[in-house]
Amino acid sequence: MKILIIKPSSFGDIIQALPCANALKEAYPGCFISWVVFNQWQDLPKLCSDIDEVIFWDRKNGLNGFFEVLGKVRATDFDLIIDLQGLLRSAFLAKFAKGKVKLGVPGMKELSNLLIKEVYPQNALMNATLRNLEPLRFLTGKKYEPKINITPDETLFKQFEPQLGKDFISFLPFARGKGKDWSLENYYELTDMFAEKYPDTKIAVLGSLGDFGKFQHNKITDLCGATDISSLAAVLSKSFLAVGADTGPMHLASVLQTPSVFIFGASDINETAPYIGKFSLLINKENPADIDKVTPTEVFAEIEKWKK
Template sequence: MDEYPPCFLSGLCFLVSLMVKIQEREFNNILIIKPSAAGDIICALPILAGLRRRYPGARISWMVAKHLQDLLMGHPMIDEVIPFDRKRFGYLGLSWVVTRRFLKFLKSLRSAKYDLVVDLQGLFRSGFFSWASGAKVRIGPGEKREMGWIFYTHRMPARDRNTHIVDRIGAVGELLKIDFSEPEFPIYIHEDARRRVGELLAEQNVEADEFVAIAPGGTWSSKRWAVENFAELAGKIVTELGRRVVLIGGRGEMKLADVIVEKNAGKGVVNFTGLTTLPELLAVIEKAGAVVCNDSGPMHMAAAMGKCVTAIIGPTNAKRTGPYRKEEGVVKTGLACSPCYKKICSKVEKEGTAACLAAVDVEEVFENLRRQMGEK
């Protein structure tokens, strides 16, 4: 150790002492910040489970985007769900009413007197909220994105770029002495949602565990496999596997679902797209025998529930954001341009299928699904 200057050694000792101090602390009022997206919230559930396990008597709150709050409402591990209306606060500074409500929101964060904030979003806005809370300990991702890190007192240890997001944010365990080596996904599904989905399936004479759910949507156009391919796949599932197909997704995917239904008229394809709430979407996936999807929220939901998942991955990195610990369910091509992380593929027209997804054929996806379901 003689070759290191005294200032380096003293600095190192100080950092180690800080880590030891928070490992030994018993936090009583914890705020998790993870507003979106749906799949990312699912991937963050192991952090909730770990914090509840480590601090069983603590009050735990979760800040989430208003349109996604139903994913967490009523969760037995969460004491308070704090909805954040990003759209409304987008008028901050332009509207006195909105500005006043935003200041009131900040005041409510401050008055809650959190002693620990864990920011899993890692952006400037979420980092700012962690600071605005007044918590003495504020932990965030180690990656330097949007300067969010300037608001943290502690940063999670960095991980390799190809590390899955579940394991990357699980690095918070090193700071708090929580073991995340075997992540637990405590998905909560309301009994009312289960009942409603049971009724929907019964109306269509669809039996639980005997159908394949198809989610044709995706937040980026570059993430969406061609709808005509999904339509052909649905037909093969019905005719060759003898399974019913249930289409799932939000209102934004209704047009895609209509195309699939139209091309499979009378062939055992049921359309629930746009008919279910978020809790009901979880309930449909829970009852499915398998799920076929793009890189999307339903993919993470299905993987977290341990379902058979066939995920068609194009512009994103399956190692980082694919179905967690279900590499066998990933279908992708080896195009050199993938992953590119572009929301619109520059090689095709605006709404065209990305080149990396266009190279994935229906038979390849079907065989992956058949293999995972153990069908011959």
């Protein structure tokens, strides 16, 4: 059985969609799963052993990129096509790909549900990880427990071991989207608290190359821009703990079973909260958008719980 999953972006959303591949392998043993993803995220599905083929979509190439990826997927006659992105461009790709059955995830947008069938639209606001399993429930009548098979290449950590050693935690302080960034001042205060109590445990700050140098503190190791997705997974798998906002790398840390303290802001915690792994969720309940009302003392208390 040949199955195509269309989920081209973005980091955290792809992580929350990967359990669909595991459930498909359970439902249809021996099936061959192809995954369409934008070039910049191509290493994410490659981490997952349940995915047999990764098909790259060059988003920057505009309409030409769409027709290029359409040509790639039309080379195969699929038994099942699932659009987990739920946008017009992904639905067009599903519409014109060759497939016997075509389904979309609950919560399809941009009128994409006019192109392919949206299953259980009433479940559009459920947790994203569970929502991505709804097309399979529609097909089989069964609920599947979210599971994910990610195996980082631990040899990639060797290049960072001289800087970090074996006892370190990771801060992931940089998030996209208004109201998702906990202030650097809060992180500095948290760093002071942690370094005072655990002076032998190092702190790695992870982010993109554009974030390098933003976190100014003498107790941290700035690795922003030093990792790609594969080596980021290796670092996070070796980290004792991760702290950060609702970001893709934090969701990766959680599914890698690294204890993860999420500081939630404006994003919908009911929809985007992690479902798999070891995690704590902190949020300003009075006004979630005011993320800085979550105090360093509260975050440190959660770190202490995991340390014990």
